[in-house]
Amino acid sequence: MKKDNKTTASEFILLGISSQQDWNGLLFALLLIMYITTMTGNLTTVLAISLDDHLLHIPMYFFLSNLSLADIYFTTTIVPKMLAGTFCRVRKISHGGCFTQMHFFLAFGTINNFLLASMALDRYVAICRPLHYATVMSSRVCLLLVAVSWLVSHLHALLHTFLMSSLSFCASNWVLHFFCDIFPLLKISCSNTDLNVLLVHTEGAVVVSGVLLFIALSYACILIAVLKIPSAEGKWKAFSTCGSHLAVVTLWWGTVIWVYFQPSSSFSAEKDTLAAIMYTVVTPMLNPFIYTLRNDKMKEALRKLCGSKVT
Known part of the structure; x- marks a missing residue:
């Protein structure tokens, strides 16, 4: 029997x-400042x-x-190891550590997708079905949407992580990226x-593309509904309730589409x-500012939070 000369x-x-x-x-x-921010x-x-009932x-x-909360976990999955690699040049990561990082990166990234879709649904119901808003977006429905988002995302990540961990890596141990x-x-x-x-282009495509399609259809319906509003003031008021969410969706999905909506063979680190x-790094850092700068309710909540700390 010929001995295999490949080593893992x-x-x-x-x-x-x-x-x-x-x-x-x-x-x-720069990375440390962005992570702290x-x-x-x-x-x-x-x-x-949480402190504002x-x-x-x-x-x-x-x-x-x-x-x-998902952004905190998502960034922490990537940035600390990136900081260690940049400052201490410690770029080695064990197989278990690499697969763990990949799992939580996929999980919290997918949770972001589902939560953005839930927020798109909220805006759709508020603008297109205002009389049914209290029923459709009840506390029970919101809790269910969040719970399903977290559960399905972790199952999705676990499936890909399990299949990845079953592979052999004997050609090279250099990962041409700054995370797994x-x-x-x-x-x-x-x-x-x-x-x-095959799984990436089927199950992964359904999870990722399905969410993107849902968000796109939600905003298409919102746009049609807003254009039917006779007054310019009414149109602006309706659009302003979606502005922050639409900005976050555009920023997040623009970069995700650039990286993942391409053949795996064409991946290029550079x-x-x-x-x-x-x-x-950048999108999770900007999200709180996007939702706060033009949102009076968030500004008031932040003032209350600062006031409670002072007292």
């Missing part, structure tokens, strides 16, 4: 963001909504608090990845790193 490495090495060591100090400082902004949003029972803000994601790992596997790729930084 016990760890992966992440490529990192930049190979230019002269930039590492600046990159570390993300944590502070999202945690403040969660506390402000009125806001907590409004569906949009209930979903927003969960979105901020599906496409970079598939590129360095020496196993047959047909099942993994081309997709900037887009990946946008949805893993």
